Amino acid sequence: MLPSVYAPKDFKRLHAAGSIVARCFDFITPHINAGISTGDIDRMVAAFLRENGARSSSLGYKGYPKHCCTSINDVIVHGIPRDDEKLKKGDIVNIDLTAEYKGFHADSSRMFMIGNVDSRAQELVQTAQDAMNSAIAVCAPGVPLSEIGRTIESVVRPHGFSVSRDFVGHGIGKVMHDDPQIYHFYDKKWEKVKMVPGLVFTIEPMINMGVAGCKIDTDGWTARTADGCLSAQWEHTIGITEDGAIIFTE
Numbered sequence: 001m002l003p004s005v006y007a008p009k010d011f012k013r014l015h016a017a018g019s020i021v022a023r024c025f026d027f028i029t030p031h032i033n034a035g036i037s038t039g040d041i042d043r044m045v046a047a048f049l050r051e052n053g054a055r056s057s058s059l060g061y062k063g064y065p066k067h068c069c070t071s072i073n074d075v076i077v078h079g080i081p082r083d084d085e086k087l088k089k090g091d092i093v094n095i096d097l098t099a100e101y102k103g104f105h106a107d108s109s110r111m112f113m114i115g116n117v118d119s120r121a122q123e124l125v126q127t128a129q130d131a132m133n134s135a136i137a138v139c140a141p142g143v144p145l146s147e148i149g150r151t152i153e154s155v156v157r158p159h160g161f162s163v164s165r166d167f168v169g170h171g172i173g174k175v176m177h178d179d180p181q182i183y184h185f186y187d188k189k190w191e192k193v194k195m196v197p198g199l200v201f202t203i204e205p206m207i208n209m210g211v212a213g214c215k216i217d218t219d220g221w222t223a224r225t226a227d228g229c230l231s232a233q234w235e236h237t238i239g240i241t242e243d244g245a246i247i248f249t250e
Contacts, residue, residue: 003179004171005198010104011239011246014173014200017054017106018237018248021099024048025110028095032087032112038070039083041095049099057098057105057176064221068097069109071222076206076214076231077167078221089115092125094233098176105176107202108249109235120209121230124161128207128232131155131163135184135203136238139195139245146190149183152205164206164231166214166223171201172237195240200248204235 006014028044046067049056056067064080071079071094072087079094087093096109111125131152138147148169156163169182183190184205210229217224225231237248 002171002193002196002199004173004200005196006173006200006239007198010173013102013104014106014237014239014248017099017101017104018108018250020049020052020054020101021097021106021108021249023052024097024099025095025108029112032093032095032114034087034089034114036087037083038072038079038081038085038087041070042066042068042081045097052101054099054101057100057107061176068095070095071231071233073230074225074228076164076208076223076225077233078223080219080221087114090117092117092121092230092232096233096235100176103174105172105174106237106248107172107176107204107235108237109204109233111232111234123159124207124209124230125232127156127159127161128205129234131205131207132203132234132236135205136236136245136247139238139240141195141197141240141242143195144191145180145182145193145195146186146188148203149190150186152184153186156205156207162208162210162212164208164214165212167206169202169204169235171199173200197240197242199240200237202235202237204233206231206233
């Protein structure tokens with residue numbers, strides 16, 4: 001049996017956790033403008049979660065020092081918020097946050113474009129979101145996990161972008177990271193693994209303007225594109241139902 005398979009009563013708890021994540025994004029969105037530091041964003045996230053009876057799943061995870069991830073421009077994932085890092089016009093930034101509420105975790109990320117962003121960067125951000133939404137749309141009982149990656153690649157390739165292969169989506173629920181791994185590119189080994197009702201996981205494609213490879217900063221967390229080109233990511237936590245999929249983090 002697949003891990004990360006939950007009962008209907010658990011879906012209500014996942015909805016509650018996902019709602020807090022979505023409302024946290026709604027709370028911080030008006031403040032994501034040029035001049036704000038990523039450290040300030042992290043403190044806003046921490047305060048919102050605390051006031052709503054939740055906690056950051058990321059803080060302390062394998063030593064991670066902050067409540068969320070803030071990945072700017074060429075950073076693919078896991079950018080660490082800092083007081084000396086301020087957003088400026090023309091930036092694109094991904095904010096990734098995971099919250100635990102009453103024993104269940106929900107994980108989501110959104111892209112923000114700061115001021116006037118050039119057209120190719122806008123295309124990258126939109127393509128990443130379209131790829132995620134298209135992948136969610138194919139999810140249903142009996143569908144192979146490989147269809148997620150196949151669908152994402154079919155959306156991304158016509159734009160000339162690449163899909164990061166170094167990071168994956170994951171099962172989630174009572175723990176933040178669980179099996180199965182969710183590949184955002186096609187791999188035939190996942191053709192034999194079928195979605196079942198109750199399966200809960202994230203879909204979080206990382207789309208690069210240039211090559212798919214990455215390099216890790218000396219902090220051990222920040223992953224940048226190997227060629228310095230821009231990267232964009234969107235993420236939702238979803239659950240498989242009897243006839244399709246629902247999104248917990250909308």
